[in-house]
Amino acid sequence: MQWGARRSYEAFSPERAGEVIALRSSERGPLIEILRDLQATFGYLDPAATPIVAEALNLSEAEVYGVISFYADFRTEPAGRRVLQICRAEACQAMGAEKLCAHARKRLGVDFGSTTPDGAITLLEVFCLGNCALSPAVLADGQLIGRVDDSTLDELIEAAELASR
Amino acid sequence: MSGLTTVFVPGDAAARSVGADAVAQRLETEAGRIGRQLRIVRNGSRGMLFLEPLVEVATEAGRLAYGPVAPEDVAGLVEAGMLDGGEHPLAHGLTEQIDYFARQTRLTFARVGLTDPLSFDDYEANGGLAGVRKALELTPEAIVAEVTDSGLRGRGGAGFPAGIKWRTVLGAPGKERLVCCNADEGDSGTFADRMLIEGDPFLLIEAMVIAGLAVAATEGYVYLRSEYPQAAAMLRAAIHLAHEHGLLGASVLGSDHAFDIFVRVGAGSYICGEETAMLESLEGRRGVVRAKPPLPAIAGLFGCPTIVNNVLTLAAVPEILAGGAAAYADLGTGRSRGTQVFQLAGNIRCGGIVETAFGVTLGGLVEGFGGGTASGRPIRAIQAGGPLGSYLPASELGLEMDYEAFSGADAMLGHGGIVVFDDTVDMGLQARFAMEFCAIESCGKCTPCRVGAVRGVEVIDKIRAGIEVEANLELLEDLCETMTDGSLCAMGGLTPQPVLSVLQHFGGDLVGARGGTN
Ligand SMILES: Cc1cc2nc3c(=O)[nH]c(=O)nc-3n(C[C@H](O)[C@H](O)[C@H](O)COP(=O)(O)O)c2cc1C
Numbered sequence: 078m079q080w081g082a083r084r085s086y087e088a089f090s091p092e093r094a095g096e097v098i099a100l101r102s103s104e105r106g107p108l109i110e111i112l113r114d115l116q117a118t119f120g121y122l123d124p125a126a127t128p129i130v131a132e133a134l135n136l137s138e139a140e141v142y143g144v145i146s147f148y149a150d151f152r153t154e155p156a157g158r159r160v161l162q163i164c165r166a167e168a169c170q171a172m173g174a175e176k177l178c179a180h181a182r183k184r185l186g187v188d189f190g191s192t193t194p195d196g197a198i199t200l201l202e203v204f205c206l207g208n209c210a211l212s213p214a215v216l217a218d219g220q221l222i223g224r225v226d227d228s229t230l231d232e233l234i235e236a237a238e239l240a241s242r
Numbered sequence: 243m244s245g246l247t248t249v250f251v252p253g254d255a256a257a258r259s260v261g262a263d264a265v266a267q268r269l270e271t272e273a274g275r276i277g278r279q280l281r282i283v284r285n286g287s288r289g290m291l292f293l294e295p296l297v298e299v300a301t302e303a304g305r306l307a308y309g310p311v312a313p314e315d316v317a318g319l320v321e322a323g324m325l326d327g328g329e330h331p332l333a334h335g336l337t338e339q340i341d342y343f344a345r346q347t348r349l350t351f352a353r354v355g356l357t358d359p360l361s362f363d364d365y366e367a368n369g370g371l372a373g374v375r376k377a378l379e380l381t382p383e384a385i386v387a388e389v390t391d392s393g394l395r396g397r398g399g400a401g402f403p404a405g406i407k408w409r410t411v412l413g414a415p416g417k418e419r420l421v422c423c424n425a426d427e428g429d430s431g432t433f434a435d436r437m438l439i440e441g442d443p444f445l446l447i448e449a450m451v452i453a454g455l456a457v458a459a460t461e462g463y464v465y466l467r468s469e470y471p472q473a474a475a476m477l478r479a480a481i482h483l484a485h486e487h488g489l490l491g492a493s494v495l496g497s498d499h500a501f502d503i504f505v506r507v508g509a510g511s512y513i514c515g516e517e518t519a520m521l522e523s524l525e526g527r528r529g530v531v532r533a534k535p536p537l538p539a540i541a542g543l544f545g546c547p548t549i550v551n552n553v554l555t556l557a558a559v560p561e562i563l564a565g566g567a568a569a570y571a572d573l574g575t576g577r578s579r580g581t582q583v584f585q586l587a588g589n590i591r592c593g594g595i596v597e598t599a600f601g602v603t604l605g606g607l608v609e610g611f612g613g614g615t616a617s618g619r620p621i622r623a624i625q626a627g628g629p630l631g632s633y634l635p636a637s638e639l640g641l642e643m644d645y646e647a648f649s650g651a652d653a654m655l656g657h658g659g660i661v662v663f664d665d666t667v668d669m670g671l672q673a674r675f676a677m678e679f680c681a682i683e684s685c686g687k688c689t690p691c692r693v694g695a696v697r698g699v700e701v702i703d704k705i706r707a708g709i710e711v712e713a714n715l716e717l718l719e720d721l722c723e724t725m726t727d728g729s730l731c732a733m734g735g736l737t738p739q740p741v742l743s744v745l746q747h748f749g750g751d752l753v754g755a756r757g758g759t760n
């Protein structure tokens with residue numbers, strides 16, 4: 078099994094951010110949708126986007142920041158070239174997810190929430206991917222993979238490292 | 243044999259997670275090699291996930307199943323005459339006669355795996371739209387009465403009667419009413435919402451239209467978790483097609499009722515499955531739980547009276563309208579009517595979807611359907627009802643799967659997820675994880691939950707390290723009591739359930755971990 082399609086991102090610019098925000102600013106309660114769009118465009122939420130969003134939606138910057146910090150999906154720094162999410166919830170635990178997590182941490186030399194020094198892979202924990210009958214499961218840049226073992230992880234990691242060289 | 247052969251290779255995310263795409267590709271290649279033309283349908287999954295990728299070949303006798311098919315099996319299968327139903331060690335005969343499938347009562351999942359999920363014609367040809375057509379002939383009150391009479395209860399966790407909720411919304415004052423589908427499906431061990439949305443998305447759309455007709459709402463929102471990117475894509479595509487075919491839009495199936503559906507994707511938060519936190523999130527705020535009252539049925543999304551129901555609750559409604567409330571209520575037991583979609587997960591040999599009338603036993607599910615553990619080792623524990631559900635020991639396998647029997651055993655059905663663990667599990671770690679998960683996912687509104695869960699992890703660590711075990715066990719029980727009594731919602735309120743169940747049934751794992759000396 079392979080990584081999902083790699084996403085490419087634009088460099089952050091206030092003008093472009095404004096355009097992305099404008100697409101949805103007339104929707105009802107659009108803040109989270111807008112933040113997601115911004116992250117999909119730039120790969121992360123640049124701190125400079127916060128006041129622009131706040132102004133456009135007539136919110137305080139604190140409110141916008143409060144939302145960004147509440148949700149696990151939002152990141153305020155760019156991720157690595159690949160994002161690997163390993164499920165740590167119960168059905169995956171029952172099939173050895175914790176051992177898999179230990180292997181990933183050791184192999185990558187980083188903990189959950191961090192990116193390898195060469196920028197190849199960001200490692201994240203996730204709680205259930207809806208693949209609990211084919212556990213343990215990971216999401217490799219949007220590609221769901223089931224019945225994962227150490228060697229599946231090694232293959233993914235090697236492919237990502239190779240592509241980063 | 244000549245002409246076009248129809249082959250089904252599931253496009254469900256779970257099937258794809260074990261290689262279904264590569265299998266489809268290889269089939270195309272191998273068929274080409276022997277000059278056969280294929281029509282490959284990417285159907286939903288039949289729910290027998292242990293057989294995925296499950297390839298089906300349409301023959302005159304019916305659909306024949308082969309699985310689990312690895313990409314490297316394809317050449318041999320084609321050589322063995324699979325495209326004409328040939329014998330092979332991976333062959334299972336007619337799909338619908340496979341025991342696991344034949345013993346189920348498929349109502350909600352009737353079309354999942356059978357049809358092309360994005361074919362509106364397939365949908366209609368297989369019973370789709372009958373419910374909404376019936377609803378269009380009825381008054382809102384009569385639709386609500388059907389749902390009430392069916393005995394349908396919420397499938398998202400709490401089991402609240404759907405008809406009563408709908409009646410409250412219908413009767414609530416307000417210029418606008420809304421329909422909200424909870425597709426946050428955060429419980430580990432559950433995947434039925436996902437499979438339904440990927441496998442039969444028009445069903446959810448039809449259901450929401452009916453809910454709209456029942457309470458005179460013209461807008462529906464689906465709150466779908468971000469961990470399900472494929473379900474989001476399928477649902478959006480289906481909504482687009484539903485507009486084209488007139489199921490959605492200004493005039494639902496030519497009537498003077500309008501209805502539209504918006505998909506909103508979550509952002510990685512378990513608590514946003516709790517209905518009021520979900521409403522906050524839909525309004526673009528932090529997913530902090532609201533105090534009730536007011537109930538969402540009175541003041542829900544954007545302050546409007548709002549139906550909030552789980553995917554499976556809503557998805558049961560078209561069949562209730564089409565087949566009649568009485569037929570639905572005839573299934574089941576006691577106050578648990580109709581079918582429940584159980585999900586067998588974790589360390590289980592035959593994991594997947596089992597839709598059956600209430601009243602089957604836990605053992606009937608995990609052993610009768612599931613075939614015991616995947617590892618072949620003895621079952622040690624079963625967690626039912628998600629991360630807030632109790633851990634049951636193997637001695638409870640006789641428990642009947644209905645709301646009342648489960649609450650009698652201090653357990654809950656929840657969303658129907660059943661997670662099996664074999665005898666290598668350290669139940670002390672499972673208790674710790676319950677607290678850790680609550681600490682990570684707490685919305686932070688109330689202290690017993692926010693602080694209690696963090697303290698819970700610390701106390702369990704001390705017990706496991708053998709530090710003042712007796713005193714810390716007492717502290718843990720006090721902490722659980724405080725969380726149970728003092729939490730605003732079931733996150734903090736029920737996290738003690740798995741912890742206490744470990745103390746009750748597997749206490750040795752907790753204290754025995756590192757010697758457990760005082
Ligand atoms: C912490 C927590 C998480 C929940 N997660 C979900 C969920 O993911 N999906 C769901 O349908 N209901 C979930 N619920 C239940 C909802 O609050 C609510 O009862 C349900 O959406 C109502 O729909 P129903 O009556 O159709 O079940 C959760 C409740 C709590 C307390």
Ligand code: SF4
Binds near residue numbers: 687
């Ligand atoms: S119990 Fe926990 S999740 Fe629920 S409202 Fe309180 S702090 Fe929030």
Ligand code: FES
Binds near residue numbers: 430432
């Ligand atoms: S628990 Fe890991 S996919 Fe559900």
